[in-house]
Amino acid sequence: MLFYVKDSDNWEDIQLELAGRRVQEMTFVDIVLDFILLDAFEDLENPPASLTAVMQNRWLSNGFKETALSTAVWSVLKAKRRRLKIPDGFISHFYNISQFVSPVLAWGFLGPESHLKTLCEEFKEQILGFMRAVFNSRKCRYTSADELADDIVSLAEEHSKHMLSKLALPLDSAAGSQLYTS
Numbered sequence: 001m002l003f004y005v006k007d008s009d010n011w012e013d014i015q016l017e018l019a020g021r022r023v024q025e026m027t028f029v030d031i032v033l034d035f036i037l038l039d040a041f042e043d044l045e046n047p048p049a050s051l052t053a054v055m056q057n058r059w060l061s062n063g064f065k066e067t068a069l070s071t072a073v074w075s076v077l078k079a080k081r082r083r084l085k086i087p088d089g090f091i092s093h094f095y096n097i098s099q100f101v102s103p104v105l106a107w108g109f110l111g112p113e114s115h116l117k118t119l120c121e122e123f124k125e126q127i128l129g130f131m132r133a134v135f136n137s138r139k140c141r142y143t144s145a146d147e148l149a150d151d152i153v154s155l156a157e158e159h160s161k162h163m164l165s166k167l168a169l170p171l172d173s174a175a176g177s178q179l180y181t182s
Contacts, residue, residue, distance in 0.1 A: 001093040014090040021091075029134075036094070037127050044109045048072075055110050062112055069110060070103035077102070122166050130159040 004010055015026055023035045047055075054060065054068050077095050084092055108120035133139040133155045140155070141147040 001097060004090065004093050010090070013086050017086055017090050020085070033127065033131060038131070040105075041124055041128070044106070047110060051110075066107050066111060069106050073103045073106050074099060119166060123163060126159045126163045130155055133159075 005014070011026070018026065018031065018035065021035060023030050051069065051072055055065055057065075060068075077099050081092065081095050086092070104116075105120060108114075108116040109124075111117060134152055140151040
């Protein structure tokens with residue numbers, strides 16, 4: 001993905017693809033925070049009814065639920081990939097990453113109470129808090145571009161440090177198994 005995005009020969013196609021998805025500017029805020037993260041959080045608020053029924057079924061094991069959720073995510077990505085206008089473009093590269101990351105994050109948000117779920121919810125709250133702060137005139141000075149940039153960097157550092165402190169896990173072997181279990 002990084003090599004693809006760094007290559008200026010791809011920028012016109014990237015802009016074309018993103019414009020088709022209502023991304024007006026090629027900025028970190030517009031692409032990563034709004035298009036990728038905020039849209040994903042919105043999608044997770046209203047999962048398909050069939051998926052909700054599986055996730056809420058007390059008779060099914062968590063292992064079965066996790067497999068069903070992963071399969072659903074992969075199926076959606078596969079269907080979306082088939083409809084791409086630029087098969088090897090930015091969105092295709094994004095789907096390559098998503099096929100590995102999305103099932104774990106979906107399980108973290110939709111699965112049972114666990115350390116992973118707590119981390120996912122905290123991550124979401126930090127991203128939403130950062131976005132609220134950026135558009136809050138009491139937290140960001142909109143008096144000059146330099147002051148605004150300084151405030152945004154400061155807010156990003158504050159929210160990043162908070163999230164990194166939540167990610168700090170003991171390095172013993174039990175810590176890894178606590179990530180996915182309740």
